[in-house]
Amino acid sequence: MSLLWLIPLLLVAGVVAWLSERVRTTLPNWISLITFIVATLWVTVVWFSGPDTNGLYANWVQDWIPRFGIDFRFEVDGLSLMLIGLTTFLGVVAVVSSWTETKTRHGFFQFNILWVMAGVVGVFSAFDLFLFFFFWEVMLIPMYFLIAIWGHEDKEYASMKFFLFTQISGLLMLVAIVALVWFNASSSGSLTFNYFELVNADLDSTTAKLLMLGFFIAFITKLPSVPVHTWLPDAHTQAPTAGSVILAGILLKTGAYGIIRFVITLFPDVSQDFCVWGMSLGVVSILYGGYLAYSQTDFKRLVAYSSIAHMGFILVGVYSFNKLGTQGAIITMIAHGFSTAALFMMAGSLQERLHSREMSKMGGLWVRAPRMGAVTMFFVIASVGMPGLGNFIGEFLVLIGAFQKSIVLTVFATIGIVVAAVYGLSLMQRSFQGVPNPNVPKMRDFAFREMSVMVLLMIALVWVGIYPQSLLRMSDTFVSMLEFVS
């Protein structure tokens, strides 16, 4: 059975979960959890059973609106499969991390999570631009609800900001898609949204540049990169834990995926010319994100800004236009998904226990909850870029790739690693080390539920760190197809 049945599975499971709340309030959680576990196992099975002769793990094409050349065109290659696997796995993490967090409307909560994930899987496998945009919107709306309904004190503001940023940039992309299709139709005579035909579209360079910018801005808003990053700290801070996990772990990656899959393949030549700008934006994100992360006193906000810094590495990698950089960006996507999901889950757990995210109200928590301390230490170290853990591989490949392109920018990006150490360790120091805060007399340590997920995430990160070849192999088919001019 084709892996693409995953999308209807998630959609149906969402509806079932919503309805099942009438039977029992805990039932939605279980339905959602089981769905994600099944989905993860399914992806694993597909992963190990290997691709077909075309290098695809699944594909499905069906007319949708033939008069406009719009099809249901799904394909899952190695890159897509990796990201779909990340999605389903982080789905498990998200459900578990919010297991006790929601107090109301459990069914609708799980419905939204499942529908976001369905949208994301669609985004990662759609090869028709209209279909892609359709799923882009599908994942946006439930996410808005997740923040707006179950968010924290400032949820209205944050959810609206998130919605507006994503929606406006999405519209920009829609305009770019339609224009691209239009220009292609007028030059080739066939009206089609098919990615594989649009790749060969014949555009003059000014048009191509404008269209590229349309896509680019949409994707860097999602990524996000400076200067359109400001929705992220608010959205992350206010979102419920599951929302933050999904947002940081997966939704940001759709932006990166869009750049890798669409921007640089649809507009290869103008992207080449654009690379200095792309890399510079990445470097600015790395440094500015890192600097702002250090300035924060809110645990979650700090992690949110650190995400901006890490996403900067992806931009740098993609726009270095070589195999090393692109592969590095892809590994960073995966590794950052794991490490940040864990840190957001930790933030959620702390908030659940202390009813605060302020680090001034923490301090010395290691004594109260040594397991949580050790786990946090592990993921902080991972996100600081310790060799042997996943994030290092990504950042190293990105930087060594970027070095071939621009030495100066690489040096600045490398300074970001020092900044990462500064804010990472200060996070650790302010929350878990130091004199135990007398206002926190005792705190429940991680139990089996939380620990099992954390251990899985740790194993995943170590796996990426010491055997990244297993992932590099997956994305190799796609990366080798990119035409790099050395």
Next chain:
Amino acid sequence: MHLLWAIPALPLAGFLILFLTEGRLPKPVVSSIGAGSVGLAALLTGYIGWQFVSSDTTEFVSSSWTWMIVGDLDVSFRLWLDELSLVMVGVITGVGFLIHWYATGYMSDEEGYSRFFCYMNLFVFAMLMLVMGDNLLLLFLGWEGVGLCSYLLIGFFHKIPEFGYAARKAFVVTRVGDTFLIIALFLLFHQVSSLNIQDGLLFARENMSEGSTINTIICLLLLGGAVGKSAQVPLQTWLPDAMAGPTPVSALIHAATMVTAGVYLIARMQDFFLLSPTAMLCVAVVGLVTLLIASFTALVQSDIKRVLAYSTMSQIGYMFFALGVGAWSAGLFHLMTHAFFKALLFLASGSVILAMHHEQNMFKMGGLWKKLPVPFIGMLVGSAALVALPLTSGFFSKDAILLKAWKNDSDFSTLFWTVAVIAAFLTSLYTVRMMALTFFGKPQSEMHELKKESLWHPSRIRTVVPFALLAVLSIAGGWLGFEFTGRLFDDKGVHAELHFDPIALLTLGIPFAGVVVGYFLFASDLLDRRILIKNRMSELVSKFWGSGWGFDKAYDTMIVNPFRFIAQTRLNRNDVVDLFFKLIKFLASLFHHILSMFQTGHIRWYAFTMLGGLLLVLLTVVWI
């Protein structure tokens, strides 16, 4: 040779067991896992080393899985053991084991016993990866790994905020150096298209010309990395603060092994450095400057561990100096002997500190030699080696460096040699001062009531045996080690013997002179020390020296405080970029308010405006 992989695997296994059991194991089990894994690794190293020496091969290689292959980049988890690695592995596992053993007693009363050995085993693993990796990325893995463990262990007593700060400082400052190292890696890869060390060395020998700019840049970047890890000027400020860690940590990480990683790195990349006289000169100058600064600073410290820390800095300065003047074998030789005697000094000082209720101020000690005979003898032997008295190991290695420096045919050899000799004199001076303050004179405070049962009691076997072995090594290491380190490099070392040429006599005599002068200054009553102390000038000088020549203060004012200021004041917490979007929001809501003023809620008003509007439209139509 099939067991090569097991050397790092043993401490790794120890780490994993201790990590996964989360401190639930009883202490004896933790001890035997923690120290035992390193001990087994040491035994294995002995076995493999013997195999290696008796075989004809120049290297043992143990391959495992591919780490990553992307384009030209091809790195694997591949261990490489040649003579240079073997020396390092021997020191790491051997001295490491003795320190672990000692620590089973030393740490027995502390909270987090299992966590301590967990980190220590991880450290040994990382350090082994550093010296055994056949490619630079694996070396970097170890390099960062030891940095991490150093961070974890300095901040081991995590409840004390200052210790946490010291740990972060160590991590961040060394990371600055690591940045240079990783950029060196990028540049090397750019040039060589490979990160394999042997490929790189081959490339340097065959394709690079002497004095080429790119090679010099690579060397200087590598030096930057080495300087950070080895606490040399200008990145030396973290090491004295790192003494916040438990004393076995200071002995293992901040004296014997990790801080010598920079020396190893430069020695490992020898072929690059040989082609760049500029870089060599820089290495020598860095070493000398550190040597001098650290020696002066050690002279005025009151904390016994800080004296040893500065002493470590200065001895590593000797090693850098040695590498810089081309005394490669002698540098490595000194690395080895230093590991022995400095570990001994730290362990002995640890026993003293525990006996004095965790008191580290030497001015509050005094007269301890009778009460603590075992640490005293240990310290005495270590000090003798440190000041390089004849027939101790330090004598052989240090004199080899000095002689080689003299024979070096560079323009600065005389100057270099003179500075190094002055520093040797200073070494004797501060060592005598340390011994005098700690063990002689009148007791300044009460000692801890020693219970015989206490595990860390200086006469317990787990304290005495490591002492004894290290003491033996501190003396005999010079005779044994020379033959071996002489084989490492082409320079074959310089045999320090009792020559009768004036230079050799001078280097031989300097330590004695230092000891004698030190005795008069610090131990005897013949000279009134107060003359020195009262003097205003000397007060200023001693303050300046004591602060480590003001480096900390300079960095604080130049880098740390400005960064903190812009980050932590509320200047930009809410992100200036967001102001732009806030402006859009503000404009939107402004227009909203203006327009909504027209919506009064009065139906009659609406009707009136409708009619008015209608009239307006009609009139417009009629008139135009």
Next chain:
Amino acid sequence: MTTAINIPLEHVFFLALILFLIGAFGVLIRRNIIFMLLSLELMMNACGLAFVAAGARWAEPDGQIMFMFILALAAAEVAVALGLVVQLARRFETLDIDRAEELNG
């Protein structure tokens, strides 16, 4: 076929305009919602009158059809509006339209 009394169209339109203006002023001036509705009725019937007159003038049935639409509209409007009046009286306990100004901006 009786001869129609020949009233000039202008007169009828003038009457319709006067009726419409009376209605419009009534809507604008009266605050009692009942009177506003009556005024609205007046305005609609003024329109109806104009339609019928114009239909008669040009002998087209459209005018009368339009008037039937207006009748239907008026009936529907009264049904809804009286419901609103009842609600207004119940919620605000007044028939003063100016008191019901909750939808202001």
